[in-house]
Every structure is written in C-alpha cells, then in structure tokens.
Amino acid sequence: MSLIVKQGKVKSKSKKSLFNDITSLSEIGEFGLIDRVAQLFREGEEDNRLGIGDDCAVLPSGDGSSLLVTTDMLIENRHFRMDWIDPEDLGYKALAVNISDISAMGGAPEFAFLSLGLHSDISTEWLDRFFRGTRELSAIHDIKLMGGDTTKSPSDMVISYTLLGLMDQSKVLLRSGARPGDKIALLGKVGESGAGLKLLAEKELNGNSKYQSLVKAHNRPKLFVREAQYLAEFNAVHSMIDLSDGIQSDARHIANRSGAELIIDLDLLPLSSTLTGFCNEYSCSATELALTSGEDYGLLFTLSGEKAGIIRKQFTEQFGYSFHLIGEVAEGDPAVNYTKKGRPFKIEKQGFDHFKTK
Ligand code: ADP
Ligand code: MG
Numbered sequence: 001m002s003l004i005v006k007q008g009k010v011k012s013k014s015k016k017s018l019f020n021d022i023t024s025l026s027e028i029g030e031f032g033l034i035d036r037v038a039q040l041f042r043e044g045e046e047d048n049r050l051g052i053g054d055d056c057a058v059l060p061s062g063d064g065s066s067l068l069v070t071t072d073m074l075i076e077n078r079h080f081r082m083d084w085i086d087p088e089d090l091g092y093k094a095l096a097v098n099i100s101d102i103s104a105m106g107g108a109p110e111f112a113f114l115s116l117g118l119h120s121d122i123s124t125e126w127l128d129r130f131f132r133g134t135r136e137l138s139a140i141h142d143i144k145l146m147g148g149d150t151t152k153s154p155s156d157m158v159i160s161y162t163l164l165g166l167m168d169q170s171k172v173l174l175r176s177g178a179r180p181g182d183k184i185a186l187l188g189k190v191g192e193s194g195a196g197l198k199l200l201a202e203k204e205l206n207g208n209s210k211y212q213s214l215v216k217a218h219n220r221p222k223l224f225v226r227e228a229q230y231l232a233e234f235n236a237v238h239s240m241i242d243l244s245d246g247i248q249s250d251a252r253h254i255a256n257r258s259g260a261e262l263i264i265d266l267d268l269l270p271l272s273s274t275l276t277g278f279c280n281e282y283s284c285s286a287t288e289l290a291l292t293s294g295e296d297y298g299l300l301f302t303l304s305g306e307k308a309g310i311i312r313k314q315f316t317e318q319f320g321y322s323f324h325l326i327g328e329v330a331e332g333d334p335a336v337n338y339t340k341k342g343r344p345f346k347i348e349k350q351g352f353d354h355f356k357t358k
Contacts, residue, residue, distance in 0.1 A: 053257065054175050055104035055242055056165065066169040070101035073115075073160035084200040087126045089219040090159070091133030096221050097244065098163040099141060100297040103225045104242035105174070106232025107167035111146045112138065115160040117153030141225060171232045173301065177239035178258035182302035184327040185312075187224050190247060191275050191286055192217035194293020198284065211278050221297035228299055230318060236307035246294040248347060251336040254302065261332030262302075266340045268326040292349045302329050 018036045022028055028036070038052040050058040056068040074080055074094050085093070095112065102109045114134070118127075138145065143163070196218030199211055231237045239258060241250050247264070255262045271286045279286040301323075303311060308325060316322040338345040 048169075050174070055101040056107070058105070058169075058172055058174075060169050064169055065166055066107075066172055068102050068105050068107045068165035068167060068172075069162070070098055070165075071160065071162040072097045072101065073158055075158055076156035078156070081200075085219050086133075087129035088133030088136070091130040091135070092137045092220055094159045095134050095137045095143070095161055095163075096223055097297065098161040099137070099143075099223055099225060100221070100242040100244065102163055102165035103223060103228040104240050104299060105165070105167065105172050106228050106240065107165035107172070108225065108229060109141050109143050109163055109165045111164040112143050113146060113162040114148035115158070115162075116148070116150045117158035118150065119157055120152050122157075167229075167232070173228075173232050173237065173240035174257070175239055175241050175254050176257035178254050178260050178262070178302040178329045179238055179304075180260055180329055180331040181305045182238055182329040183305050183308040183325045184251070184262055184264060184329060185301050185303060185308070185323045186247075186270065186298060186326050187227060187301070187323040188222060188243070188296060188298025189217065189272055189275075190243065190269065190296050190298060191271060191290035191293060193221065193295040193297075194218075194246075194289040195275055195278050195284070197293070197295070198282070199278075211274065213274055214278060218295060221295065223297065224299050227315075227319060230315065231301065231303075231311075234303070234307070234311055236304035236311060238302050238304065240299055240301035243296045243298045243300055244294060246290075246292040246296075247300060248291045248336065248349070249294070250300055252334075254300065255334040255336055258302075258329070259334055261330045261334065262327060262336045263330055264327035264336065264338050266338050266345060268324065270324045270326075288347070288349055291347055299323075 018040060025033060034052060041052070048060045056070040059067040059069065061067065074090070074097070076082065080090055080093075094114075098112070099109050137143075192214050195211070196214035196216070199215050200218065228240065231240070239254055241254055243250050251262050251264065254260075266287055269287060269290050271290060275289070276286045278284075279289070305328070312322050312325070338347055
C-alpha cells in the first residue's frame with residue numbers, strides 16, 4: 001500500500017501567541033487546547049486526509065484503503081494506580097483504549113508501537129504480568145507489535161500505545177457524519193466503569209464482591225471491533241465515536257463536528273441492574289454516571305431514522321444482542337440536549353476534561 005502523504009507546508013504567518021486571551025488551561029480545557037493546536041496546523045492538511053479532530057487520523061492510500069492512526073497514553077496516578085489494577089489488566093487496558101479508537105472508525109487494528117516510561121525499581125515479575133495482559137489482547141485481534149520506546153521515568157510511569165489500523169476508505173465512520181433525522185444509537189454498557197472507579201477509590205466499598213463486574217468494566221473494558229466493522233458496511237450508518245469521556249462529552253463531539261443538535265432521551269439509556277443496584281446502595285445517580293463518568297469504551301453512533309429498525313434487526317441476527325436507540329439528531333445549533341418523560345431535562349455535571357474536571 002503506497003501512502004499519499006505529501007509534505008504539508010506549514011507557513012507560520014503570525015508570531016501571535018495561541019493564548020493571548022487566557023492565562024490558564026482550565027479556561028479552555030483539553031478540547032479548547034486541541035482546537036487551537038488544530039488551527040495552527042490546519043494548512044498542513046490536504047483533501048481526503050483527516051488529521052486532528054476524530055478518534056483516529058485517516059491517511060488515504062492510492063488503492064481505496066485508508067490507514068488509521070491513533071495514540072493514547074495512560075499516566076500513573078492520573079489514569080491508573082498501581083494498587084488499584086493488576087499488571088495484566090493494565091497491559092490489557094493500555095492497548096484496549098487504543099483499539100477502541102480504531103473501532104470507532106469501523107476499522108481493524110493491525111500494528112502497534114509501545115512507549116514506556118518505567119520506574120527504575122519496577123520488578124521483572126510486574127513487567128512479565130503487564131506484557132502477558134497486553135499480549136493476550138493483541139493475540140485476540142492479531143495485532144503485531146512493531147516497535148516503541150523505553151525509558152526510565154523519574155516519577156510516575158507512562159504507558160503510551162500508538163496503533164495503526166486499516167479499512168476501506170469509503171466506509172470510514174467519522175464524528176462529522178450525523179444528519180438531522182438520524183437516530184442516536186449506543187452499543188455497550190454505560191456508567192459501569194465510573195461505578196467501578198468509585199469502588200476502587202472507596203476502600204470500604206472495595207471488598208463488596210457483589211459489584212466486582214463494575215471493577216472489571218473499569219480495568220478491562222469490553223471492545224466492539226467486529227460489531228463496528230459490521231456497522232461500517234451500512235451506508236445508512238453515518239457517524240461514530242467511542243465513549244472515553246462519557247456520553248455528555250463525546251456526544252458533543254459528534255454535535256460539533258456534524259453541525260447538528262443531538263437530543264437524548266434519558267428514559268432510553270440502558271442502565272444495568274448491577275449499576276442501578278450499586279447506585280441505590282451507595283446513593284449515586286446511575287444516569288449521571290452513565291453521562292459523565294467516562295472510560296466505558298462503548299460506541300455511540302448515528303444512523304438513518306428510516307433504516308434504524310431493520311439494521312437493528314440484522315445486527316441482532318448477526319450478534320445475538322443489539323444496540324440501543326437513545327435519541328435523535330435534529331437541525332439546530334450544535335449541542336447535546338436531554339429529555340426525560342417527554343420534557344426537556346438539564347444536566348449540570350459535564351463530561352470528563354483533563355484540565356477542567358477537578
Ligand atoms: P480520543 O478520546 O478519541 O482519543 P482525544 O480527545 O484524545 O480523542 O483527541 C481528539 C483529537 O485531538 C484527536 O484527533 C487527537 O489526535 C488530537 N490530539 C489530542 N492531543 C493532541 C496534541 N497534543 N497534538 C495534536 N493533536 C492532538
Ligand atoms: Mg475516541
């Protein structure tokens with residue numbers, strides 16, 4: 001496959017600071033920063049090539065296929081704590097969060113690069129177990145580890161995967177494809193990973209074995225690679241994103257990139273009995289967790305309103321279970337709005353943002 005990647009000429013026209021109007025990142029957040037960086041490098045982009053702004057970069061080849069590229073890192077004491085996750089699960093999760101981004105385009109993961117910043121006193125037993133976990137997941141998806149980088153970290157550990165995938169260019173599912181009249185669909189569970197994190201954080205809840213599936217949802221997220229590839233075959237499936245920061249945040253990415261309003265009916269959110277049981281017992285809101293807690297790694301997508309029923313039926317025949325229809329795309333300013341019992345409903349809490357979320 002020969003890649004059409006010409007050297008983009010990035011002309012710096014102005015020496016003006018990217019941040020004249022602000023002094024702290026918390027004012028614009030993670031996504032405000034990414035938007036500003038994207039604007040600075042926009043001149044480097046060419047037709048059909050997609051850079052910053054989706055789950056993966058998309059680099060078309062000459063032969064009708066596209067190379068998908070994504071990178072995601074996990075930082076100790078930010079994304080994980082050594083005493084909250086087994087090394088096998090951490091090795092698994094570090095790769096899983098990247099596979100999730102490839103699946104969000106409808107693609108197949110193929111080649112990986114792994115960069116590690118390690119404590120100098122990390123044990124060989126820990127490393128052995130970490131690599132066993134990451135090897136287990138790469139074997140399931142036949143992913144080849146092609147390189148990486150290894151260094152000593154003076155403090156917290158860093159684990160960063162870069163993952164390459166391939167797919168038919170005409171089938172790539174972007175965040176920008178949602179159209180008024182589409183139904184909004186959700187594949188996978190929501191809120192469970194956030195509840196699992198609560199369990200891990202509260203030592204006294206930790207031993208409650210009734211809810212260990214929630215901890216598992218946090219440490220070993222379920223992936224939907226084959227399901228997303230199947231959905232990408234339908235022209236009527238228009239947009240997709242994976243749920244890394246919570247529906248609230250991730251649905252907004254679809255709304256912004258598609259220039260449409262997303263209206264989600266909270267009565268249609270699939271909240272599992274384990275999650276609602278947990279929230280009843282420990283006084284939290286299952287809906288709030290589902291919308292704002294992140295790291296569930298399900299898929300949110302939109303598809304033609306007319307075809308939604310038949311695609312859902314075919315999907316069930318193929319996989320033995322199905323996705324949930326949770327709302328509609330409407331013409332309007334880019335935003336995510338909610339209804340409950342048929343009436344507008346406001347959610348105060350926002351999805352996760354590294355620089356805004358306390
Ligand atoms: P995801 O949650 O799907 O991994 P992110 O929110 O991390 O997506 O990133 C959104 C987009 O911003 C992606 O296209 C990503 O490649 C890009 N991005 C994030 N950080 C940077 C950065 N420091 N420089 C350039 N692009 C970035
Ligand atoms: Mg993503």
